[in-house]
Amino acid sequence: MTTTQPTAAPLASLAREEQEAFLAAKREEYAALQAEGLTLDLTRGKPSSAQLDLSDALLHLPTTTKDRSGADVRNYGGLEGLTELREIFADLLGVEVAQVVCGGNSSLTMMHDTLVHLLLHGAPESPRPWKDEPVVKFVCPVPGYDRHFTMLADLGIEMVTVDMREDGPDAEAVAALVADDPSIKGMWIVPTYANPTGSVCSQEVAARLMSMPTAAPDFRVFWDNAYAFHHLTEEEAKSADALSLASASGHPDRPVMFASTSKITFAGAGVAVLATSVANKTWFLRHRAMASIGPDKINHLRHVEFFGSPDGVLEHMRRHREIIAPKFAAVDEALTTALGGLGIATWTRPTGGYFVNLDVLDGTATRVVRLAKEAGIALTPAGSAFPHGRDPHDRNIRLAPTFPGLAEVRTAMAGVATCVALAAAEQLVGAGPDQA
């Protein structure tokens, strides 16, 4: 999945004058890029208008205001969400309907609610509310999702990093950390098509994470399955069955799974889903009942009518794939053409999800993002995929190609490649912005 194409000689292996010539050429290229006056944005994983259009039928739904039980979806109530919608997501996520809660428009909110309940009340098996612990830590695979990390930082939870690999987090490293330190209360993982690496957590890694002994009796895995159905190829990855694995190994309450339709229907007006053991769900809803009489059941019914069935969701995702797969191909093509073989960058060819993970020459990511910005191409800030925004190697850049049009992706990525090459050449020649 990670690749460099051997189409040119590694830049580091060239003679000094060849490197200087390369640098001069890249400076010219960059000047020309700046002269184009671009305004392009690859910062966030947002669906494009064409993707949103796929769901416009939602705007005229629902056609009825009663759910299957006869309840009026316009009125109060139904804290766990519409049964019909819970059934669809139980099927898709491979869990029991009784384990599913459908909420508002954001799984991020459900994650935050879960953390808040843990902090203020603790889990049923917690010795005390997490707020009363001297310190609470989470294991965070890196690179990872910036909003996970900023949420933890805001809540005063410390972060311990492990490497994200092609088959998921480094499970042995996680197991070693959690075995002895009771202050490590949880971990975050995007198991399928991870943000930003595109990794898919294997059954083996998932099994290890669900079965490993933990010093904390109330250890929780925030299983953020945001991209479970977001395939980019016909080889559709199956998410590891975290809930069953956890239950089978005697830790049924360990995982809390999250998903949403934010990148299925409307990014701002979809529905979010939480799935966990019935005991965890009861605990979650007991505290949630203090803050809500029920989610927007009209939007639940709207989605039920729109999808029709679990298969309806999967078919819908294939239409997304048709729109966005070419953009991911364009990213790979642009990077391969400009950087292949130079030995100054590696990048992923994800088979699902929303991101390409680009690792540039150590110490140049910040420079690349600044060069791109000054050429009118907005990238996610360097380091975003690490806690507190600090990439120890300053090499990681997250590319989000879904929002711009295909031609814009091509233009932007050619520009990004120029910036990557220029920053690498500057560093190798010792002629970077600090040396100039």
Next chain:
Amino acid sequence: MTTTQPTAAPLASLAREEQEAFLAAKREEYAALQAEGLTLDLTRGKPSSAQLDLSDALLHLPTTTKDRSGADVRNYGGLEGLTELREIFADLLGVEVAQVVCGGNSSLTMMHDTLVHLLLHGAPESPRPWKDEPVVKFVCPVPGYDRHFTMLADLGIEMVTVDMREDGPDAEAVAALVADDPSIKGMWIVPTYANPTGSVCSQEVAARLMSMPTAAPDFRVFWDNAYAFHHLTEEEAKSADALSLASASGHPDRPVMFASTSKITFAGAGVAVLATSVANKTWFLRHRAMASIGPDKINHLRHVEFFGSPDGVLEHMRRHREIIAPKFAAVDEALTTALGGLGIATWTRPTGGYFVNLDVLDGTATRVVRLAKEAGIALTPAGSAFPHGRDPHDRNIRLAPTFPGLAEVRTAMAGVATCVALAAAEQLVGAGPDQA
């Protein structure tokens, strides 16, 4: 607004044998009531189907997916809510647009979020997060809204009660409490058509609450204006201008106002509103950004198109009034007919809101609710309007007449009146369930 009708002699003034005859008659009435086999529900302040029907045009809106600025409401973003909707509610609530946040489908959720932020982070001027205080207390006017009290209890916040009067909370009692005790960090108030008393907080009371010195530097008034536009007569109460009064007296950050369309459009699928100083709003959104990328802006736009303008909201509320005012009249008529002059009950004739506050003979509220239940009439549990469900006089019952049809309200209230009279007679004669 509170009344008893002198149509009969006070029960307590009758001779013993007259009281016994009254008791016997009420027992017969009650037996007949039970024989009817009713199934009626006056428990919660829920809109009826006919009220929800008023908003069914929402099901086919919005007609566009761009907001006024050209932003695509289907996509992520816009944490403070759609400007067009914020303008409508700023106008209606008498605040600045810059002070308004529009959120999801529940103002209760926005109140809970605010409390969570205060607990976990504190306000900008807090000496420390509220969770790190040895004790945090709120002043709670009683009778009040049960969900306010259960939320505080769940969050470990202690409650100190003051009386709710016809012009709002007993402001002198509040001022005396908060002047010396820095652990009293806030208070709750439903300023207009209070739940359950229907009281309207006067400008004078509001001014006192906003200007009173408080020992806590970070004192907050949760100004839950849930019924601001929910008039039952043509004499439409104007809510006190809490934000201006607070600002004028040097405490701009004291009030946080909440409102929603839960009882304007759809109870489960409306939009919620928070209004407060710009400094408070910035603080709220900074923490909210950790849990949400933005609210459901499609539902915001749907509401903007449906209402059209602030006047559109007020016109819409008049259509609600046409449906529910007769139900409130029926409550008063049933109680007056059966209980007028007996000196065993007082009740409110609210000019707005969703409730009738019924005070029965001290010590009989629990008995009345049980009698009603055994006759198939569900009432809110006695004591619900008090912290921890404990009414020190066991006399308060909240009646919610909006959900049943008019005929059902008449039937239910005649039955409730029978239960009130029977319980009172039992007590006066000394022949209650415990004595029998």
